[in-house]
Amino acid sequence: MRVLGIDPGLTRCGVGIVEGTVGRPPTLVAVGVVRSDPALDVARRLAEIAVGLEEWFDTYSPEAVAIERVFAQHNLGSVIDTAQASGVAALIGARRGLPVTFHTPSEVKAAVTGSGNADKAQVGAMVARILKLSAPPKPADAADALALAICHAWRGGHTNRYAAAAAEARSRR
């Protein structure tokens, strides 16, 4: 299964593609970032992000999309921008008929490091180790996107419904 992981953001979306199945080591296909021009207004920036993401879909033909779930209680200043970019990413996947799954940051960290509380450096180091890279991918958004794709491939495309429900419950408090 070829999975495109997307760490959404209005300034910069991390994108990472791995090929992998349950129980086997995933391999790196491609990794990078999609940026928008901060001088433009929000709607035009979302359109730039859409164009950039569509190039990744066109070039690499992923079979599934994994997007980081955005929570309202984090980073109040930028959470709306991030959620808007996340909506654009999900729309592009859905319009291509692909399964689009949201994974929580702690699900992803737990999948690649064994701990839901791992920091960015630990996630980057484990992504490099799993994919046999000489160094953690930069920037951190790109490493996070690969971690999302690895998490999704290892689960065979299934969400951890318990973790998702627990996260949902926390976000509603």
Add this chain to the structure above:
Amino acid sequence: MRVLGIDPGLTRCGVGIVEGTVGRPPTLVAVGVVRSDPALDVARRLAEIAVGLEEWFDTYSPEAVAIERVFAQHNLGSVIDTAQASGVAALIGARRGLPVTFHTPSEVKAAVTGSGNADKAQVGAMVARILKLSAPPKPADAADALALAICHAWRGGHTNRYAAAAAEARSRR
């Protein structure tokens, strides 16, 4: 100027179109809602919203788009869904080359009722009066979308930069 106002939501987006210019009474062109099927996953629901909104753009050819600005501190449970739908709406407008402006709820209420703290009933009643309708449009999301479009038309398409900056500052606290 023909303005499409959009009150974003994942379950239901209010949509309202008015024809108007600064200093003249606006007239109603169309009003309604775009819905998504709650049984679908989020990505597919966003795709349904996109299809529904695109029909409004195709049918009525608006020249400008006014979207309600989403704030992180309101309705923690649904704010991410709403922001994702808002991103999809903004993307569609931007891709058609239209100006897309976000207005805060208090800007819109102040524009149509004279008070930034007006309740939904007051907004609906003033929308009906301004557009010479026999009753407030239902549901409230549809009335809100018309209020957005009226606010935008009356401002000649300009944001109240002071109000936007103040709202931005509050959302970052």
